Amino acid sequence: MTSIDIEVGLSDEDNEVRATAHKFAEEVLRPAGTALDRLTDPADVIAADSPLWDCLKQYYELGFGALMLDAEMEPIAKARLCCIVNEELAWGDVGLAITCGLSNFHQPWVQQAGDLALIERFCDADNATIGCWALTEPDHGSDTVTFTEKHFSDPAIKANCVASKDGDSYVIQGQKAAWVSNGTIADIAVLFCTLDQSQGFKGGGVFLVPLDLPGVGRPNPLDKMGQRSLNQGEIFFDGVRVPESHMVLGPELYSIGLETMLSHGNGGMAQLFVGVARAAYDHALAYAKERVQGGVPIIEHQSVKSRLFKMFSKVEAARALARRVATYNAVNMPQIAHCIAAKTFVTNSAFEVASDALQIYGGNGLSREYPIEKLLRDARASMIEDGCNELLSIIGAGRL
Ligand SMILES: Cc1cc2nc3c(=O)[nH]c(=O)nc-3n(C[C@H](O)[C@H](O)[C@H](O)COP(=O)(O)OP(=O)(O)OC[C@H]3O[C@@H](n4cnc5c(N)ncnc54)[C@H](O)[C@@H]3O)c2cc1C
Known part of the structure; x- marks a missing residue:
C-alpha cells in the first residue's frame, strides 16, 4: 500500500489536482529528472534542448504556479493542497520540483517592494x-543563516557581497556562492546581502536584482552529487546598480525577514522531501514483492517486512508533521522551531528511508540501472540545503 490515502476531507477537486500532479510527476518529471541526473556536464541541464524547459512550461500550463500564488483560496485548504502537490511533484523528481516551485519565489517580494515597473515585468502571469x-556566499554558508548566534552580528566577519548607498541607488559588489538554486537560469534574484558592515550579517538588506543588469556575471553551473536536475550556479555582482525602490528590507528588519524566509523555506522543504521518502518506500515495497530469495518474495522474510513497516511509519510521521506546520503557517506568523523540526525530521527521514530502500534492493540498490541510488543522493543533499540540519537545530533550540 502506498502511504498516501488517509487524509480526511479532501474535496473532489483536491483529488483531481492530486491526480494531475501525480500524472505529471510520473510521466514528465520522473523521466526528465532521471535523464538530467545522468548528464555529465551541468551546463547541459539548462541547454536549449534540455527537458527542463518543457517541465517548467507544463508546470505553469497545469496551473501549479497559479495555485502556489493564489491569494483567493481559503488559506488552510490551499496549504493542504500545496502540500499534496509538492509531495507528488517531488515523488517524481525533487530537483525539478524545486526548480518549478522556486521559479515564482520572487513574486511576493516584488509585490512587497511595490515598484510598478518591476511588478509589470516580473509578476505577469502571461x-x-x-x-x-x-543568500549563501563562497566564504559564508551557515554564517549567513544562523541569525540567533553571536557571530551573526560580528563586524570582524566580512561578507563577500555588499550593497552600498550611492545617491538614490544602491551599488552591489561581490559574489554569491554556486549554491544558488535556479541561479543559472533566473531572470531576477532576491538577494540577501550585507548593507551595514558595522553590524556584521545582522546589517543585511534584501534587494531585487534583475539578472540582465550590467555587471552581473554567471560563469559556472555547479556540478554536484545529488539533485543534479536542480540547476545551481554562482552569481557575481561587479558594481551592479539598482534604484532605491529595489530594496525590500533594510538592516532594521533584516533578521526578522531572514527568520520568516527560513521558516517558510524549511516548511516547504519538509513538504517536498515527504515525496522523496515516499518514492523510496514505494520502490522498495514493489521490489520486495518481486524479488525472490530463499524461494519466496523477500517481503516474506521477517526482517525485510519489519524494515518496510518502519519506512512506512517514517513516511506517515514525516507527512503529518509537514502538513501540520504548513497549515499553521497558512494563518499565523510561522514558528521557526516547528518549521525547522519539520525540515530536519523529514529530510533525515527521507535519507534513512532511501538508505533502507537501498538495503532492500541489495546490490541492485547500488546500480544506476535502478532508481534508489539517485533518491539516496537527492535526499542526502537535503540535509545541507536551506541550512545544515545541525545548524538549523541550533537556531530552533534558540527558540525553545
Ligand atoms: C541542494 C542545495 C540547494 C541550495 N540552494 C540554495 C539557494 O537556493 N540559495 C542559497 O543562497 N543557498 C542555497 N544552498 C546553500 C545552503 O544553504 C548552504 O550549503 C548551507 O547553509 C550550508 O553552508 P555551507 O555549505 O557553506 O557549509 P558550512 O557553513 O561551511 O558548514 C560546514 C560544516 O560546518 C558546520 N558548521 C558551520 N558553522 C557552524 C557553527 N557555527 N557551529 C557548529 N557547526 C558549524 C556545519 O554544520 C557543516 O557541517 C543550497 C544548498 C544545497 C545543498
Whole structure:
C-alpha cells in the first residue's frame, strides 16, 4: 500500500489536482529528472534542448504556479493542497520540483517592494519569469543563516557581497556562492546581502536584482552529487546598480525577514522531501514483492517486512508533521522551531528511508540501472540545503 490515502476531507477537486500532479510527476518529471541526473556536464541541464524547459512550461500550463500564488483560496485548504502537490511533484523528481516551485519565489517580494515597473515585468502571469534566492556566499554558508548566534552580528566577519548607498541607488559588489538554486537560469534574484558592515550579517538588506543588469556575471553551473536536475550556479555582482525602490528590507528588519524566509523555506522543504521518502518506500515495497530469495518474495522474510513497516511509519510521521506546520503557517506568523523540526525530521527521514530502500534492493540498490541510488543522493543533499540540519537545530533550540 502506498502511504498516501488517509487524509480526511479532501474535496473532489483536491483529488483531481492530486491526480494531475501525480500524472505529471510520473510521466514528465520522473523521466526528465532521471535523464538530467545522468548528464555529465551541468551546463547541459539548462541547454536549449534540455527537458527542463518543457517541465517548467507544463508546470505553469497545469496551473501549479497559479495555485502556489493564489491569494483567493481559503488559506488552510490551499496549504493542504500545496502540500499534496509538492509531495507528488517531488515523488517524481525533487530537483525539478524545486526548480518549478522556486521559479515564482520572487513574486511576493516584488509585490512587497511595490515598484510598478518591476511588478509589470516580473509578476505577469502571461510571461512567466524565473526567480532565485541568493543568500549563501563562497566564504559564508551557515554564517549567513544562523541569525540567533553571536557571530551573526560580528563586524570582524566580512561578507563577500555588499550593497552600498550611492545617491538614490544602491551599488552591489561581490559574489554569491554556486549554491544558488535556479541561479543559472533566473531572470531576477532576491538577494540577501550585507548593507551595514558595522553590524556584521545582522546589517543585511534584501534587494531585487534583475539578472540582465550590467555587471552581473554567471560563469559556472555547479556540478554536484545529488539533485543534479536542480540547476545551481554562482552569481557575481561587479558594481551592479539598482534604484532605491529595489530594496525590500533594510538592516532594521533584516533578521526578522531572514527568520520568516527560513521558516517558510524549511516548511516547504519538509513538504517536498515527504515525496522523496515516499518514492523510496514505494520502490522498495514493489521490489520486495518481486524479488525472490530463499524461494519466496523477500517481503516474506521477517526482517525485510519489519524494515518496510518502519519506512512506512517514517513516511506517515514525516507527512503529518509537514502538513501540520504548513497549515499553521497558512494563518499565523510561522514558528521557526516547528518549521525547522519539520525540515530536519523529514529530510533525515527521507535519507534513512532511501538508505533502507537501498538495503532492500541489495546490490541492485547500488546500480544506476535502478532508481534508489539517485533518491539516496537527492535526499542526502537535503540535509545541507536551506541550512545544515545541525545548524538549523541550533537556531530552533534558540527558540525553545
Ligand atoms: C541542494 C542545495 C540547494 C541550495 N540552494 C540554495 C539557494 O537556493 N540559495 C542559497 O543562497 N543557498 C542555497 N544552498 C546553500 C545552503 O544553504 C548552504 O550549503 C548551507 O547553509 C550550508 O553552508 P555551507 O555549505 O557553506 O557549509 P558550512 O557553513 O561551511 O558548514 C560546514 C560544516 O560546518 C558546520 N558548521 C558551520 N558553522 C557552524 C557553527 N557555527 N557551529 C557548529 N557547526 C558549524 C556545519 O554544520 C557543516 O557541517 C543550497 C544548498 C544545497 C545543498
